[in-house]
Amino acid sequence: MNLNFDGVKITGVQLILPRREISFDSEMDDYNFTSAQSAKLKAVMGYDKRRIVENGITSSDLIVQGFEKLIKSEDIDPNTIDALIVVTQTPDYIMPGTSYIIHSRLSFGQNMLCLDINQGCAGYIVGLMTAFSLINKNNFKKIALVNVDVVSQLVGQRDRNSRPIIGDAGSITIIESDKTGQPINGNIKVDGSGWDALMVPAGGMKIRSSHETSIVSEDANGNERSLDNLVMKGDAVFNFVMQSVPDMINNLMNESKHQISDVDNFLFHQPNPFMLKKLANKLKIPLEKMPTNLVQKYGNSSGVSIPAVICSEFDLSYFKKNRLICMAGFGVGLTWGSLLMRMYDLTFLEVLEV
Amino acid sequence: MEQNLKEKILEIIQSIRPEIEFDASKRDLSLFGVLDSLDIILLVDDLEAQLGISIDPEHITPENFYSLDTLCELVRSLSK
Numbered sequence: 318m319n320l321n322f323d324g325v326k327i328t329g330v331q332l333i334l335p336r337r338e339i340s341f342d343s344e345m346d347d348y349n350f351t352s353a354q355s356a357k358l359k360a361v362m363g364y365d366k367r368r369i370v371e372n373g374i375t376s377s378d379l380i381v382q383g384f385e386k387l388i389k390s391e392d393i394d395p396n397t398i399d400a401l402i403v404v405t406q407t408p409d410y411i412m413p414g415t416s417y418i419i420h421s422r423l424s425f426g427q428n429m430l431c432l433d434i435n436q437g438c439a440g441y442i443v444g445l446m447t448a449f450s451l452i453n454k455n456n457f458k459k460i461a462l463v464n465v466d467v468v469s470q471l472v473g474q475r476d477r478n479s480r481p482i483i484g485d486a487g488s489i490t491i492i493e494s495d496k497t498g499q500p501i502n503g504n505i506k507v508d509g510s511g512w513d514a515l516m517v518p519a520g521g522m523k524i525r526s527s528h529e530t531s532i533v534s535e536d537a538n539g540n541e542r543s544l545d546n547l548v549m550k551g552d553a554v555f556n557f558v559m560q561s562v563p564d565m566i567n568n569l570m571n572e573s574k575h576q577i578s579d580v581d582n583f584l585f586h587q588p589n590p591f592m593l594k595k596l597a598n599k600l601k602i603p604l605e606k607m608p609t610n611l612v613q614k615y616g617n618s619s620g621v622s623i624p625a626v627i628c629s630e631f632d633l634s635y636f637k638k639n640r641l642i643c644m645a646g647f648g649v650g651l652t653w654g655s656l657l658m659r660m661y662d663l664t665f666l667e668v669l670e671v
Numbered sequence: 672m673e674q675n676l677k678e679k680i681l682e683i684i685q686s687i688r689p690e691i692e693f694d695a696s697k698r699d700l701s702l703f704g705v706l707d708s709l710d711i712i713l714l715v716d717d718l719e720a721q722l723g724i725s726i727d728p729e730h731i732t733p734e735n736f737y738s739l740d741t742l743c744e745l746v747r748s749l750s751k
Binding site: 349351353354357358361362477478538550551552554555556559560563589591595596598599 | 687707
C-alpha cells in the first residue's frame with residue numbers, strides 16, 4: 318500500500334556499535350569452506366568484519382548507553398520525548414517489551430507512550446512510518462525511534478549462511494513535528510506466507526526453549542544449528558528481494574513523481590554487496606549514490622542497517638543541505654517497504670562505540 | 672557448442688561445491704536442493720565473470736537454477 322506523510326522530519330541519528338570486532342579470517346575454520354571459496358565469499362558476499370556484543374549484553378544495554386550519551390551531550394532532553402518506539406527481534410524478555418526496560422533504566426517520565434514492534438530488516442521503515450503516523454494524526458511532537466538487535470546470540474556457531482554476516486548494533490533516531498516539512502512518500506507490503514523464511518523456531522509459546530531445542534543438528538549443506546537458532550532460508554529471501562524490491566522502488570518513484578536521478582542517496586538495508594549491486598544495476602542507480610559495503614565493516618545488523626549507513630557514510634555537514642533520500646528495508650515477514658523523504662538540518666549524527 | 676557450454680557450467684558448479692560429485696552424464700542434473708543460496712550467488716558471479724554475461728535479478732529464480740539444463744537455457748538466452 319502507498320502512504321503519504323507530511324509535517325515531520327528526522328532531527329538526529331545515533332548508531333551504537335559494540336566494540337568487539339570479529340573477522341571472517343579468524344572464524345573460517347568453523348565452516349566447510351575451501352580457501353578459494355572463502356576468498357570469493359569475502360569479495361562477493363562481503364564476509365569480512367562484524368561487530369558483536371559480549372555474551373550477556375542485551376538490546377537495552379546498547380540503547381541505554383546511547384541515550385545516556387545523547388542526554389549528557391544535551392542532544393536530547395528526555396522530558397520532551399512523547400513516545401519511545403523500540404523495534405527489535407531480540408527483546409530482553411518475552412514480556413514486558415524492551416521499551417519499558419529502557420524507560421525504567423533511564424527514568425523517563427510517565428507522560429509518554431512506549432511501543433514495541435517485532436521487525437527486522439524492514440524495521441527502520443516500519444518504525445519511521447509508525448512515528449510519522451503518530452505525529453501526523455495525534456498530539457505527538459517528538460518521538461525516539463530505537464532499532465536494536467543482538468542476533469549474533471541466536472546464530473548457530475557453524476551456520477555458514479548466517480553467522481559470518483550477522484552483526485549486532487543499535488540506533489536512536491529522533492523524529493519531530495515540523496509544520497514546514499515537505500511531503501514524504503512511502504509504501505509497505507507484506508507476504509505472510511513467507512513467515513518461516515526468517516525465523517527462530519523455539520523460545521516463544523509454540524515451542525518453548527528446552528534442553529531438546531538446544532540440541533544442534535546438521536542440515537544438507539553442512540550448516541549446524543538448533544531450534545533455538547536463527548534459520549534463514551537464503552534462497553527464499555534472495556528470490557523475494559530480487560523480485561520485489563525493484564518494483565517497490567519504481568512504484569515509489571511513480572507515486573512521488575520523481576526520477577531515480579532526482580534522488581541524492583539510496584540508503585537500502587544491507588544484506589550483502591552482491592544483492593545490493595544487483596538491485597542498483599537493475600534500477601540504474603549509480604553505485605556512488607548507494608552504499609553497499611556496510612556488511613564488510615559491521616555485519617548485517619537487521620533493522621539498524623539503514624541508520625548505520627546514515628551515520629557511518631555521511632557526516633552532519635552533508636545533511637545541513639536538503640537531501641532527497643530513498644530508504645528501503647526488506648526481510649522478515651516477509652515485509653518490504655520504502656520511503657522517499659527530505660533529510661536536512663540534523664542536530665546530531667554520530668557513531669558511539671560501547 | 673551445447674556440450675561445451677554444459678561442461679563449462681558444470682566445471683564452475685563443481686568449483687563452488689567440490690565436495691559434491693556431480694554426474695554430467697545425467698540428462699537433467701538437478702541443482703534444486705543441492706545448491707544453497709550462497710552457492711547460487713557465487714555461481715551467478717562466476718557465470719558472469721567467466722562467460723561474459725549479465726544476469727539480472729529477475730533471472731535469478733528457482734526455475735532458471737532448477738537444473739543444469741534450465742541453467743544452460745538461461746545462459747544461452749543471455750548470450751544472444
